[in-house]
Amino acid sequence: MSSSALSKQYDPSEVEPRWLRFWLTNGYFHADETSPTVPYSITLPPPNVTGSLHMGHALGSTLQDILIRWRRMHGFNAMWMPGTDHASIAVHTLLEKELKRREGKARFDLGRDEFLRRAWIWKERSGSRISEQEKLMGFSLDWQRERFTMDDGSNKAVREAFVRLFDEGLIYRAKRMINWDPASETVVSDLEVDVVEENGHLWEIQYPIEGSSERLTVATTRPETMLGDTGVAVHPDDLRYKHLIGKRLQLPLTGRTIPIVGDTFVDPEFGSGAVKVTPAHDPNDYECALRTQLEILQVIDSKGRMIAPAPAKYVGLTVDEARKAVVADLEEQGFLGAVKDYKVPRNRSQRSGAVIEPMLMEQWFVKMAPLAQPAIEAVEKGRTKFVPELWTKTYMHWMTNIKDWCISRQLWWGHRIPAWYCPDGHVTVGRADPTECSTCKSSALKQDEDILDTWFSSGLWPFSTLGWPDKTRALTTFYPNNVLVTGPDIIFFWVARMMMMGLHFMGKVPFRTVYLTSIVTDEDGDKMSKTKGNVIDPLHIVHGATIEALIERTDEIPDQKQRDAAVKTTKKLFGKGIPGMGADALRFSLAALNTSGRYIRLSIERVEGYRNFINKLWNASRFALMNLDGYDPERGIRPELFSLADRWIMSRLSHVTAEVDEALEAFRFSDAANAIYHFVWHELCDWYIEMAKPTLHVPPMAEPDPKREPRRHTVQGVLATALETCLRLLHPFAPFVTEEIWQKLPKPSTAPASLMVTMFPTKDSRFIDDEAEQRMKLLQDVTVAIRMLRGTYNVPPSWSVPVDLHASDEGRRGVLERHREVIENGARVTLNIAATGPRAAQSAKAVVGADVEIIMPLAGLVDIGAEKTRIGKEIAKADKEIAGLEKKLGNADFIARAPEEVVIELRTRLSDEQARRARLVEALEQLG
């Protein structure tokens, strides 16, 4: 393809699939564990197999890919482990919903085997979708290693881990107060419960005191639980009630009597100071009952319905129905006191949304304290570091207050608990399915019906994916991982558990650094959610989406009102639809926006800004390719032939290279992205390419001028080198466009076949050139000042204007003289440079630095009044600056205490500013 065929606008849709195929077929994403080079490994947080790629994934994975590609280009054996998670409760929610909608059935109607059969079919069908999406984003995951949390390897690892923990007494079975989700009919862990404040009531109920006409008033937000009350507690020191401790109360509606007990957990200040105790259905009450030996009566079953010993009248009612009935009956029988509106903190299942019922049940638990201790120490000793550091506290706080982890779930999709029971109730746990009871040798064994919490297998992921429990080469090479990149929302769920499991089973931390990403929100700072209609789908950014398509997706929202609101939001945020901007634009945006803040407010507009940058790079490259004729890449560049511009851009490039490397080293992704953005746009494009144009430009049909050819070849070389270096710097951020351009650039024959496998640029100190940078700064300042004058007086761009430059300093004057063409081309002027000279009548004037005067004759154009005002403002600014500096320098304490270089710097600034002011005053006076 010839360079002239490059289109003016970069088209990612044509380019991206091509290079993706190229990288995949060449195996560039694969890392060999037997390679002698230094390993660098990251494990991708396995996305939910039910899911599709959302913006959180896109962000996290983009940052991981940047790290992986960057390290790979630095010569590391970089391995990025892909995989998906079986997400048992999420899959259940999804499949059961579908089952109900399509067939009107519950999972229990199908039975375990049939349900699992369908789950697997469904997993095979939709499970690869997310991997395909990850590929479209250009993520260089090692696909040959792709894993699933319920594949054979994971099964083996889970079984091994369970058996070992059980044998060590760290996994145990016990009857405890747990969180029951009546909708999914399973236990959930504390972490899977959200507390939400909801409008409810506080009911007062009066319990008659036995052998007295008095009544004791208790308050509750859940009156139906009184059917399971087995006592009432008061504070033992509460003078109002102290004498009642030991007496009994008649429990209305039940015919039972219950004791009054003393317990210090009661707050005498709250409510009536007397608390009804329902041990089987409230965690506090349960603890109280254990302390005070109260009876425990279960009156609610696993489906959330009332059961005996609640009176027959209520049996079978749901909790809500029972509440109404109990309140009505209490009122009718005169036991109901005041009823107040009340904000009730209500526990709801994160997944199903159902109100959590605290229940006393036999479940499997992991003893956490012994596992947490090493995980705490590892972070204390810095073997694993959190970035940003503030998350360390969050982790530590949770770890030091950790409670035992309930790992059994009454679901089917997941790892079945490897425990068997004989008719006598002995438990047998084993690596292989047992044939007889390990205690009584009975062969009538039945496996536990429950499965393990999804996070149990996730906790083993960093080493189970590398072959554990087998001692594999992959494990020795890639464990521990260098980095984990994930969202702060799963520090407890996942990060903490990997730390504990990794240390326990591998004896080493699973990763050296945990990098916590920001959370992506919409442009208003609201969490993206389907029901809000504000979700930006990464693939919509990549491929584009019409507003109609975006509105159509709100059809899924069942609630009409919510749907209308979502449509409105959709129109507001994506009024014109979403233009297809390519994976690179999205990747670069996410990296550039990932600052130290906790949120990234993403909008289409923002991505467009970075899409424009990609396009700018594309066009700069077009320009280069159009002007590289006759350039021989084998020859390299020769610094001895460099002009000031060449020296300057190479020096700047060296600085930027160092900046990018240092920023990535410190996980400052936005600094890295912005450094290169600024360099490409505002140094390479705005200045270097503009300065190179006169040299590169060969008039059409003209014969090559032998005198100019060496200079031209040097500029071509510098331009090609700078551009190629930028492509390598940018490649981790925007792999597709950089590969596309790089492949078109003329390269020496020794160049590798892909930009992906070139070396990342390193700072080259030979090119650092402070003198060139200073001189260029002067030329730029003068150019900008002249452009300002032109702009102020609306000098048409087509006019070339003569300008007098006066510089009393010989050094500066020399620089201006030697490089006058930089200013002349950059500001479209012809210069007359002298040490000093008369000021032309009817001219505009500006001063750069202490002594460089710019005088632009503007007969007929200059507005004396406006010029006076403008210069007057300049003088006022200088006065302010001078006053500030004089005040500081007049302070004896400042002179005495401030570092000498600061004092010297301020003195220089003061004298420069005074000189500048004098010249401005002179200019003003000349205006009359």
Added chain:
RNA sequence: GGGCGUUUAACUCAGUGGCAGAGUGGCAUCUUCACACGGUGCAAGUCGUAGGUUCGACCCCUACAACGCCCACCA
């Protein structure tokens, strides 16, 4: 009830004990031979409030305010 974070230009955010920055948007102007997804220039700020430390504070300390997040068994 504890803990954490944020507060800087119209918006989104960087920032450093020593001259307040960027991107976007705005205004003006330019279809100049890479790019209008562009060029050039301009405007825009009491750095949340009040104290303190310091020669010097946007930065460090204290208090307060607003907003946000996480954790927690108050019936």
